[in-house]
Amino acid sequence: MSLERVEQRRSFGGEQCKYNHYSEVLKCNMTFSIYLPSNKEQKEIPLIWWLSGLTCTDDNFSQKSGFQRLAEKHQAAVIIPDTSPRGEDIADDEAFDLGQGAGFYVDATQAPWAENYQMYTYITEELSNIASTLVPHFSRKESIMGHSMGGYGALMIGMKNADRFQAISAFSPISSPSDVPWGTKAFSTYLGENKADWKEWDTAELVKKEGIPPILITQGTSDGFYPEQLNEKPFLENAEQHGQAVDYNKAEGYDHSYFFISSFLEQHFDFHMKHLK
């Protein structure tokens, strides 16, 4: 395994690091960021995953959310993957909501995407193995959060791996992907036109499963993508019918930006830490 640390910056007493590595799963070079809190040698450290939205890299959350203050306060490690495979030889699309920067965290089955767009396996297996080597005294407790496309990813990965993740939270997630333009475009492109093949990736379906982790969602009411792309109704209706613990909150006047995310991140960290202790 190639793994090169290319940045190490002190932040709130801990370390904000950036790594490059060759991904066997994605068949390209990848970059990710990880925050390690200051007491990492003394305490058992849980790991929180952050999945970003369309067009983002590992930098957006790292530079704009202010999460390091909270990770240090709670002595949690936080890992931030990129949002797709990357590179000149990797399939791409001119649209911002498809291809590089828009991997949707699924394992693609359709050409030409299937060759590299295996983000689900990359995150849940390859990057998970790497992360466990980087967090000293890893408590083996994990949770997952994300924004928009990454909010979808957090819900989807968290519910498909209910025995692994103690909590899930999302900011303005694409929670009902089969019912909105971003989701149907990505699913039909990466998974094909047969909607039966979408179900195992559809968060509005996955929420029917027994034993999923507790879920917290925050949605800004002045979000320009709400409700068209971020329609919550199918997801919430299915959650309610199956008695799931989904805490869905509207944030009055907030938009889709990191100004919104940073405003509510402390609430989300409190929620995660309650379940990671």
Next chain:
Amino acid sequence: MSLERVEQRRSFGGEQCKYNHYSEVLKCNMTFSIYLPSNKEQKEIPLIWWLSGLTCTDDNFSQKSGFQRLAEKHQAAVIIPDTSPRGEDIADDEAFDLGQGAGFYVDATQAPWAENYQMYTYITEELSNIASTLVPHFSRKESIMGHSMGGYGALMIGMKNADRFQAISAFSPISSPSDVPWGTKAFSTYLGENKADWKEWDTAELVKKEGIPPILITQGTSDGFYPEQLNEKPFLENAEQHGQAVDYNKAEGYDHSYFFISSFLEQHFDFHMKHLK
């Protein structure tokens, strides 16, 4: 006076706004950002100025520092000017440390810069007048902080206007501009080769004045520009000789980035608010 609000985003309960206006002083269109806390209609609100470093706009501090949490906690307004005049018709230089993005907050006297590079007058007069119309129940208490070139600007403007600013703080400032490459390049270009003309803008000279505001400085020890560009010795020696209240702190292992600034911003806000109450 033209003044157009082009962004208004909710952040930590308050409002992060961006304005465009035509500057009569700089003779070009300018952009600035301002944060107004949630209780702006009920309470007397002080105003904190943030001056950014080389290459920055009003966006860097707004998007990367997480200051809004602290401004809302303390119910302070924060205004963030751009770092130079801007536009295709405005004098510029290929180097990142001269011209647009590098105005150094002085009033230039040399051609071609003098025509537009009047940042000192812009900030202390024109933008100050605008700010006072934007902060409801403005308490008329003000303080100033900044980073690198903006740390120099905060020290310089704060000390030249000691009756106006209650406190000054700076992250990794160019505190001894006449002794370092960035400062001598800017001063000789904007103010001319006669070093006698630099003195009124030289923070290592201004610190000798009686009655300057209390000063807090934080400098990271792993800052790649320290000590070459950020040599503190002439400034601190003069401060000590004249019995000035300069609290200079080294932050072990921190660099020049916003990861450093955000880590110590709460300390700086606490210092400012002690003097703005």
